[in-house]
Amino acid sequence: GNSVTQMEGPVTLSEEAFLTINCTYTATGYPSLFWYVQYPGEGLQLLLKATKADDKGSNKGFEATYRKETTSFHLEKGSVQVSDSAVYFCALSDLPLNTGNQFYFGTGTSLTVIP
Amino acid sequence: DAGVIQSPRHEVTEMGQEVTLRCKPISGHDYLFWYRQTMMRGLELLIYFNNNVPIDDSGMPEDRFSAKMPNASFSTLKIQPSEPRDSAVYFCASSLQGSSYEQYFGPGTRLTVT
Numbered sequence: 001g002n003s004v005t006q007m008e009g010p011v012t013l014s015e016e017a018f019l020t021i022n023c024t025y026t027a028t029g030y031p032s033l034f035w036y037v038q039y040p041g042e043g044l045q046l047l048l049k050a051t052k053a054d055d056k057g058s059n060k061g062f063e064a065t066y067r068k069e070t071t072s073f074h075l076e077k078g079s080v081q082v083s084d085s086a087v088y089f090c091a092l093s094d095l096p097l098n099t100g101n102q103f104y105f106g107t108g109t110s111l112t113v114i115p
Numbered sequence: 116d117a118g119v120i121q122s123p124r125h126e127v128t129e130m131g132q133e134v135t136l137r138c139k140p141i142s143g144h145d146y147l148f149w150y151r152q153t154m155m156r157g158l159e160l161l162i163y164f165n166n167n168v169p170i171d172d173s174g175m176p177e178d179r180f181s182a183k184m185p186n187a188s189f190s191t192l193k194i195q196p197s198e199p200r201d202s203a204v205y206f207c208a209s210s211l212q213g214s215s216y217e218q219y220f221g222p223g224t225r226l227t228v229t
Contacts, residue, residue, distance in 0.1 A: 034217060043119075043206055043220035044158075089158065093216045102171065103148075103218055107157045 002027050006090045006106035013080055013113050021075040021109045023064075023090035031092040033057075033066050033073040038087045038108070047075075047088070080113045087111070117141075119221035121207050127227045133195040136224045139188055140209030148218060149182055149192050150206040158206075164190065165212075197228045 007022040025031065032051045036044040048057030053068035062077045073090060090106040120139040128134055140147050148163040162172040167184045175182070179198070184190040194201055204225050208218040 032216060036220075043222045044208075044218075045220070046217050049217060102160065102163065103216075105158045 002031070002092060002094050002104045004090050004092055004104050004106040006088075006109055008107070008109065009087075010110040010112060013111070015082055015113055015115050016079045017113075019075070019077040019080045019084075019111070021088055021090075021111070023073045023075065023106060025071050025073065025090075025092050025104075027071075027092055027094055029094045031094045033064070034091040034093070034103075035062070035064055035073070035075050036089040036091060036105075038089065040086070044089060080111070082113045082115055085111055085113045119207055119209055119219055121205075121221035121224050123224060124222065125225045125227075127229065128197055129229055130198055131196045132228075133193065134197045134201075134226060134228075136192040136205050136207075136226070138190045138192070138207030138221060140190070140207070141211075141219055142188065144209035144211045144219070145187075146210045146212065146216075146218075147184060147190050148208040148210075149190070150208065151203045152206060152223070153203045161192070194226075197226075199228045202226055202228050 003026045005024050034049045035047040037047045038044045048059040050057040050066035056065045064073050064075045087108045087110045089108045091103050093103050122137045145166050149161040151159045161174045162182045164184045182192045204223045206220050206223045208220045210216050210218045
């Protein structure tokens with residue numbers, strides 16, 4: 001079946017530190033992979049995505065590379081800011097075998113960046 | 116576009132009362148999802164629709180929960196009767212087939228059942 005496993009938090013970093021949040025997946029087809037971010041009191045927002053192997057998604061200084069050989073999609077940022085404090089969710093959509101467009105979300109990783 | 120709209124943003128009700136949550140998806144989107152988020156269980160998919168038809172409701176926790184989508188621009192999630200353990204944030208999301216299926220989330224409804 002399909003599933004996503006991401007590193008448990010919470011993660012606390014100092015401003016300008018390097019960030020890695022690990023995400024691995026299991027899929028029966030050819031999934032698209034996503035990172036969503038949830039700021040306090042808000043809904044989830046799409047941060048970046050990759051639709052095929054070796055694609056790199058990037059946005060706001062964050063990036064993640066779709067690694068089929070290791071079934072991973074780790075989120076990285078070279079220098080975090082206080083404003084990056086949020087909960088980050090890894091997710092997959094099992095295209096093209098998908099007949100229902102269902103997403104599979106990880107459990108979320110809480111990030112706190114301190115000045 | 117205004118994005119996914121949910122109402123109310125906050126709902127406080129007493130145990131046993133009926134609760135109705137509302138969602139307006141992004142215009143033109145053909146998939147609609149209802150999720151529940153709690154600290155203990157994380158983000159759970161309750162039900163989703165395609166072209167207003169329910170496709171999978173296996174995540175609906177009990178018969179007390181029901182969802183409808185009478186047209187392409189409106190959906191409701193109803194809990195009757197409500198219980199304290201239903202307290203959570205309920206999100207609605209929509210997506211468009213063929214657009215990498217990325218989902219767009221609403222701001223959520225925070226439900227508190229006392």
